[in-house]
Amino acid sequence: MSKLFHIRPKSCIIKGDIHNIVCHPKVMSMKKQKYWYKLDNAGKIFPAVSQDERSNVFRLSFYLDETIDSTILEEAVNKVLPRFETFAVQLKNGLFWNYFASNTKHFEVEIEPPQVCKYFKAYKNHGYLFKVYYLDNKVTLETFHAISDGTGAMHFLRSIVFNYYRIRGFKLDHEGKILSEKPYSKKESEDNFVSNYDKAKRRNLKEEKAYHIEGERFSNHWVLMLKARVDTKSLLTLVKTKYQCTVTQFVTAMLAHAIYKESVDFTGNKKPLKIFIPVNLRPYFDSVTLRNFSLYIKGTYDAKRTDWTFENMLELTKEQFKDQLDKDKLQSRISSLVGFEKNVFIRVLPLVLKTVAFKIGYNILGESISSCSISNLGVVDLPQGLESKILDADFVNAGYGIAMTLISLKSHTNIIFSSPLKDLSIMNHMVQFLVSEGLDVTLDTNYKEGYDEIL
Amino acid sequence: MKYCKTCHVHYDTTLEHCMLCNGELESDGYVQETYKFSECEKRKASRFFHRLFIFLNIVSILITLYIDYSDGLPLTWSLVVSITNLYAVVMFVLLAVPTMWTSKLTKSVIVTIGMVILIGLAIRDHQWALDYVLPFAIMSNILLITLLIFINRKKWFDHFSSLIIITFLGLVPGLLNLLNVTEVTWPSVACFSYALVTLLGIIFLPSKASREEFRRRFHV
Numbered sequence: 001m002s003k004l005f006h007i008r009p010k011s012c013i014i015k016g017d018i019h020n021i022v023c024h025p026k027v028m029s030m031k032k033q034k035y036w037y038k039l040d041n042a043g044k045i046f047p048a049v050s051q052d053e054r055s056n057v058f059r060l061s062f063y064l065d066e067t068i069d070s071t072i073l074e075e076a077v078n079k080v081l082p083r084f085e086t087f088a089v090q091l092k093n094g095l096f097w098n099y100f101a102s103n104t105k106h107f108e109v110e111i112e113p114p115q116v117c118k119y120f121k122a123y124k125n126h127g128y129l130f131k132v133y134y135l136d137n138k139v140t141l142e143t144f145h146a147i148s149d150g151t152g153a154m155h156f157l158r159s160i161v162f163n164y165y166r167i168r169g170f171k172l173d174h175e176g177k178i179l180s181e182k183p184y185s186k187k188e189s190e191d192n193f194v195s196n197y198d199k200a201k202r203r204n205l206k207e208e209k210a211y212h213i214e215g216e217r218f219s220n221h222w223v224l225m226l227k228a229r230v231d232t233k234s235l236l237t238l239v240k241t242k243y244q245c246t247v248t249q250f251v252t253a254m255l256a257h258a259i260y261k262e263s264v265d266f267t268g269n270k271k272p273l274k275i276f277i278p279v280n281l282r283p284y285f286d287s288v289t290l291r292n293f294s295l296y297i298k299g300t301y302d303a304k305r306t307d308w309t310f311e312n313m314l315e316l317t318k319e320q321f322k323d324q325l326d327k328d329k330l331q332s333r334i335s336s337l338v339g340f341e342k343n344v345f346i347r348v349l350p351l352v353l354k355t356v357a358f359k360i361g362y363n364i365l366g367e368s369i370s371s372c373s374i375s376n377l378g379v380v381d382l383p384q385g386l387e388s389k390i391l392d393a394d395f396v397n398a399g400y401g402i403a404m405t406l407i408s409l410k411s412h413t414n415i416i417f418s419s420p421l422k423d424l425s426i427m428n429h430m431v432q433f434l435v436s437e438g439l440d441v442t443l444d445t446n447y448k449e450g451y452d453e454i455l
Numbered sequence: 456m457k458y459c460k461t462c463h464v465h466y467d468t469t470l471e472h473c474m475l476c477n478g479e480l481e482s483d484g485y486v487q488e489t490y491k492f493s494e495c496e497k498r499k500a501s502r503f504f505h506r507l508f509i510f511l512n513i514v515s516i517l518i519t520l521y522i523d524y525s526d527g528l529p530l531t532w533s534l535v536v537s538i539t540n541l542y543a544v545v546m547f548v549l550l551a552v553p554t555m556w557t558s559k560l561t562k563s564v565i566v567t568i569g570m571v572i573l574i575g576l577a578i579r580d581h582q583w584a585l586d587y588v589l590p591f592a593i594m595s596n597i598l599l600i601t602l603l604i605f606i607n608r609k610k611w612f613d614h615f616s617s618l619i620i621i622t623f624l625g626l627v628p629g630l631l632n633l634l635n636v637t638e639v640t641w642p643s644v645a646c647f648s649y650a651l652v653t654l655l656g657i658i659f660l661p662s663k664a665s666r667e668e669f670r671r672r673f674h675v
Contacts, residue, residue, distance in 0.1 A: 092672075093616060121553055435462065
């Protein structure tokens with residue numbers, strides 16, 4: 001347990017305006033207080049298509065070594081918010097496109113609701129497109145996907161928690177890993193989809209429809225979360241030595257095999273199983289942006305085949321990953337996506353009509369091209385002083401169907417399944433598979449006995 | 456920590472039975488498990504009354520239209536009732552959607568003008584709606600938003616889209632007058648002039664910040 005070095009300073013927040021906060025002078029002097037952004041390519045569609053059953057919100061949580069003081073947490077959020085220009089925004093309507101305008105209103109933290117990745121209306125959240133919740137020793141950041149992806153949100157959450165402890169009086173060294181303690185760079189707010197657009201590399205993107213897992217849903221848009229905690233070293237040993245693959249390839253094949261085994265209508269289906277896996281594009285394009293900069297690659301498995309085994313699914317997954325994780329191919333897809341929004345007919349279409357078109361298009365195509373998704377956020381890199389205070393981390397991406405997420409902290413990895421469906425057979429198959437591979441699995445869930453009657 | 460001897464998994468939650476096999480969990484008794492989420496409660500069907508309100512209005516429209524139609528004469532009073540029912544539903548939806556109240560007000564004014572003109576058409580006397588209601592409603596809305604902007608100049612851009620929409624709409628009475636659709640000239644001309652002056656004011660008077668706001672709102 002770290003020692004308390006300083007007495008908590010008196011609150012420096014004047015309610016109503018986050019720019020009244022006394023912040024790091026080096027940081028603030030570099031930044032404009034009024035700014036605006038166009039929405040990035042990935043974020044453009046989300047405001048039009050998000051609703052209760054399709055929130056497009058993802059969750060990151062840290063479990064701290066103490067019960068959260070909500071007043072200090074709110075102070076910490078408001079302290080770091082001016083530094084995170086891409087989070088301190090509100091969504092506005094233009095004539096042709098939405099845009100983000102600076103938001104200087106005071107941010108309020110809330111107690112965590114029972115529903116994971118709950119859809120929220122920005123208007124009721126002082127215009128902000130993210131939520132910060134607290135519950136006992138847990139801090140949760142839920143982010144609307146239009147403003148950022150997992151990597152950007154993780155930077156924000158780390159900074160909030162780091163400043164939370166600082167305000168509490170702990171002396172912590174950021175070791176260059178906490179963004180709020182570093183000077184602001186314009187590169188953090190850059191739209192890297194546009195900056196990597198190459199007209200010559202555009203190609204026609206055509207997607208066939210995917211198999212969908214159907215079943216009875218929980219009521220009130222409730223999403224079941226099942227967290228399987230395994231030892232990272234054991235998991236890495238298994239995937240590297242026995243299967244010669246990466247963790248993401250392993251879990252993709254595992255999910256595909258579970259669906260093949262447990263879904264009665266999959267074999268012989270006309271539509272293939274398509275698992276979407278978002279790839280962080282930052283390392284490929286030397287980016288430090290906090291805005292969306294990820295692109296899906298996919299694992300596709302033919303439903304007509306009847307000889308699938310875990311091993312041949314894994315071999316196919318490896319081939320598909322190798323083929324798709326190519327910088328030129330990724331840039332080609334970026335260019336195609338950006339090329340679509342640069343189309344003159346799309347651009348001059350008024351926002352009202354665009355919104356209707358997005359809604360119709362998304363209902364016809366958006367969900368039909370993907371069966372489920374897997375997102376691996378990797379290892380949470382924290383400064384030593386902070387790492388000892390964070391006991392666990394969650395990463396949940398509750399989508400329309402089954403979603404799987406992975407996050408590693410210290411010596412363990414959390415494989416989190418989320419599903420709006422009441423059928424647990426696919427999750428059961430995966431857990432049994434991990435156990436059969438010799439991993440020690442510890443489960444946690446947001447399910448409680450008696451929920452059957454109310455959900 | 457609890458353990459399921461059938462599935463060979465540990466549980467770090469308050470469940471008594473395994474989620475996967477429904478078998479009873481064994482507890483080691485050393486670590487007290489906690490439920491790390493907010494308790495879920497049964498939610499009431501809050502939208503029932505919303506749906507009931509819309510349903511009753513639709514029933515009212517159908518019944519009145521049927522009664523009026525069964526007389527064998529052209530539809531008259533039933534149209535007024537139906538338009539009012541429809542207006543009630545639209546206003547209900549409009550007020551239920553959470554937006555800024557200036558935006559709600561502008562939309563309400565536009566819907567009300569539409570309703571008044573439709574009633575005018577239904578009773579075969581729409582001139583009063585076009586000659587007086589339309590220009591005066593628009594002028595008062597422009598005046599209100601302009602005052603709001605002057606009172607709270609820091610947040611003027613929050614009301615910008617409402618002002619732009621209502622100002623463009625303010626040009627309509629003048630055009631109707633040019634096309635001889637209106638009979639009384641002065642309210643339409645006054646509304647047109649007021650809207651035009653406001654529009655020119657928006658374009659030429661403001662600072663660099665408001666030109667920037669234009670750029671944001673109209674970026675293609």
